[in-house]
Amino acid sequence: MTPPTERSTPLLDAHLVVDRGAFRLDLPLRVHAGEVVALLGPNGAGKTTALRALAGLQPLAAGHLTLAGRVFDRPDRRLHVPPERRPVGVVFQDYLLFPHLSALDNVAFGPRRHGLSRRAARERAARRLAQVGLAGQLDRRPRHLSGGQAQRVALARALAVEPVLLLLDEPLAALDARTRLDTRAELHRQLADHPGATLLVTHDPLDALVLADRLVVVEDGRVVQTGDATTITTRPRTDYVARLVGLNLHRGHADGHAVRIAAGVALTVGDDLHGEVFVAFPPSAVALHPGRPDAVANTWPATVGGIQRHGDNLRIDLTGPLRVAADLSPAAAARLHPVPGQTVWAEVRPSDIRAYPTGNS
Amino acid sequence: MHPGQQVAVGSPGRRQRQRVPLPLLLPAVAGLLFLVLPLAGLVIRAPWSSLPQRLAEPGVLTALRLSVQTATVATLLCLALGVPLAWLLARVDFPGRRLVRALVTVPLVLPPVVGGVALLLVFGRGGLLGGWLDATFGVTLPFTTPGVVAAEAFVAMPFLVIAVEGALRGADVRYEEAAATLGAGRWTTFTHVTLPLIAPGVVAGTVLCWARALGEFGATITFAGNYPGRTQTMPLAVYLALETDLDTAIVLSLVLLAVSVTILVALRDRWLTRP
Numbered sequence: 058m059t060p061p062t063e064r065s066t067p068l069l070d071a072h073l074v075v076d077r078g079a080f081r082l083d084l085p086l087r088v089h090a091g092e093v094v095a096l097l098g099p100n101g102a103g104k105t106t107a108l109r110a111l112a113g114l115q116p117l118a119a120g121h122l123t124l125a126g127r128v129f130d131r132p133d134r135r136l137h138v139p140p141e142r143r144p145v146g147v148v149f150q151d152y153l154l155f156p157h158l159s160a161l162d163n164v165a166f167g168p169r170r171h172g173l174s175r176r177a178a179r180e181r182a183a184r185r186l187a188q189v190g191l192a193g194q195l196d197r198r199p200r201h202l203s204g205g206q207a208q209r210v211a212l213a214r215a216l217a218v219e220p221v222l223l224l225l226d227e228p229l230a231a232l233d234a235r236t237r238l239d240t241r242a243e244l245h246r247q248l249a250d251h252p253g254a255t256l257l258v259t260h261d262p263l264d265a266l267v268l269a270d271r272l273v274v275v276e277d278g279r280v281v282q283t284g285d286a287t288t289i290t291t292r293p294r295t296d297y298v299a300r301l302v303g304l305n306l307h308r309g310h311a312d313g314h315a316v317r318i319a320a321g322v323a324l325t326v327g328d329d330l331h332g333e334v335f336v337a338f339p340p341s342a343v344a345l346h347p348g349r350p351d352a353v354a355n356t357w358p359a360t361v362g363g364i365q366r367h368g369d370n371l372r373i374d375l376t377g378p379l380r381v382a383a384d385l386s387p388a389a390a391a392r393l394h395p396v397p398g399q400t401v402w403a404e405v406r407p408s409d410i411r412a413y414p415t416g417n418s
Numbered sequence: 419m420h421p422g423q424q425v426a427v428g429s430p431g432r433r434q435r436q437r438v439p440l441p442l443l444l445p446a447v448a449g450l451l452f453l454v455l456p457l458a459g460l461v462i463r464a465p466w467s468s469l470p471q472r473l474a475e476p477g478v479l480t481a482l483r484l485s486v487q488t489a490t491v492a493t494l495l496c497l498a499l500g501v502p503l504a505w506l507l508a509r510v511d512f513p514g515r516r517l518v519r520a521l522v523t524v525p526l527v528l529p530p531v532v533g534g535v536a537l538l539l540v541f542g543r544g545g546l547l548g549g550w551l552d553a554t555f556g557v558t559l560p561f562t563t564p565g566v567v568a569a570e571a572f573v574a575m576p577f578l579v580i581a582v583e584g585a586l587r588g589a590d591v592r593y594e595e596a597a598a599t600l601g602a603g604r605w606t607t608f609t610h611v612t613l614p615l616i617a618p619g620v621v622a623g624t625v626l627c628w629a630r631a632l633g634e635f636g637a638t639i640t641f642a643g644n645y646p647g648r649t650q651t652m653p654l655a656v657y658l659a660l661e662t663d664l665d666t667a668i669v670l671s672l673v674l675l676a677v678s679v680t681i682l683v684a685l686r687d688r689w690l691t692r693p
Contacts, residue, residue: 170602
């Protein structure tokens, strides 16, 4: 699971360019052996298109796709290897288990197509299903499997062809919350055992953070940020990522410890920086006061926008010079008694703000 | 299909409050009577007492056997040619696909007699292919039992193609994509994934096709003639009996009616109750 050094050759080396009407996917992608990469992004960002391109179900308009040193896509040389001749296994979003085949025959389907005898294919399938804890469900048809079991059969089916590249499209999206928790842990174990490269497509940040070694965030067909879980969660670079990880994000110009935010508000931060920077702070770090507080730094007048429950707290959307989300504890909310349209003073302590340059870190 | 049946299945509670306006109810009942009365007349006028003897007449059994045999062979022919044709129409985007689809359905609306004439022009002795078939393989279609099969297949195949193409369009192509990612080529995917998925549609199409072939009259009598034992199928026998012996005609018709009703009952679950 440890990410290999940057110098080793990646197992998957691709630059996926796909045109679909006005939408263009332009995604460079490298995944090393044993590495799990999550492609994270909002709906319509092009994640599934990328997965289909890797599987060979969607031809590339430009770019290239190399797996374990073999070229599978080179549009400029009119080279496109069809899906059935790629060493790729796919777990589809709603699994797409063949409804007319038992769990065992679903998993044996791939090995059989790869030249194994019926008997050998079924033996391998039975082994795979035993590994995911389904030794007792071999003869069940997909419609008699629970959501979690179907997910495991789908994973076993994709892994039974021993793929160089394993692709998972929203592997947990079809499950209810309770099953999702168990299945996520189980999936994590299975992915750790997979010696090849793994690419996971998801819009759920939790799935991405738990399952992947590295995250690639895509928006509108382009990569907006890459990094490990810590980088992504502490240093978001777009509003989308900031929302995902629950941070307020603003862009400003730093001059030492003072950051001038575009709207004219200046924040004092702990980091000493110069030039264009991002500032990020959690909603829980924002304190609200009915009147102007005594502290001089990092206070500004704001208007209460929306109010929602957020776990045990209230989440207040503030408008004004800065659009910021603030979390109020029940006690604080009782004291302030916020109503939409009310003017309040917001305050953030410099130590709660993280500032980092906008340039590539 | 009965709309009333769907209401009954969909919302039994609401039917109570539904009042059917008379301008709709009267023609509806009249239409129903118009469809059912002739069939009732057939049953009422049937010579029930002499039915067993009449059924046992050699001519009747011969016609029935020939009908079942030719309709079955014609259906197998339609399956062998029609399922691939339906797949082509549903899955391959080729230029002129809409025109081909329209051409496939022409036999549905073409008067069968015209179909028979057209078959004669192509497969007749002096026809486009008939002379060549005769010279090369020694095969003659007109006025032979294979000619009956050809006439029935010509008229019945669109039913199969349309049913199977509909099933293919309704089937989720992503299953085929999943099969491809598991290493299955297009042919294997078709036989191992697509066909099992659309099996209900193929069955429905096959039964409809067989029923249509069994009842075929116009194209058969034009292209294959009316020779007892060779080309005289049940509908032709009914037509011939009508001129000599009405009771025999009724009995033969009853047999065909029984076959049709059996097919409808067999199909009811899979096909007719589908929303």
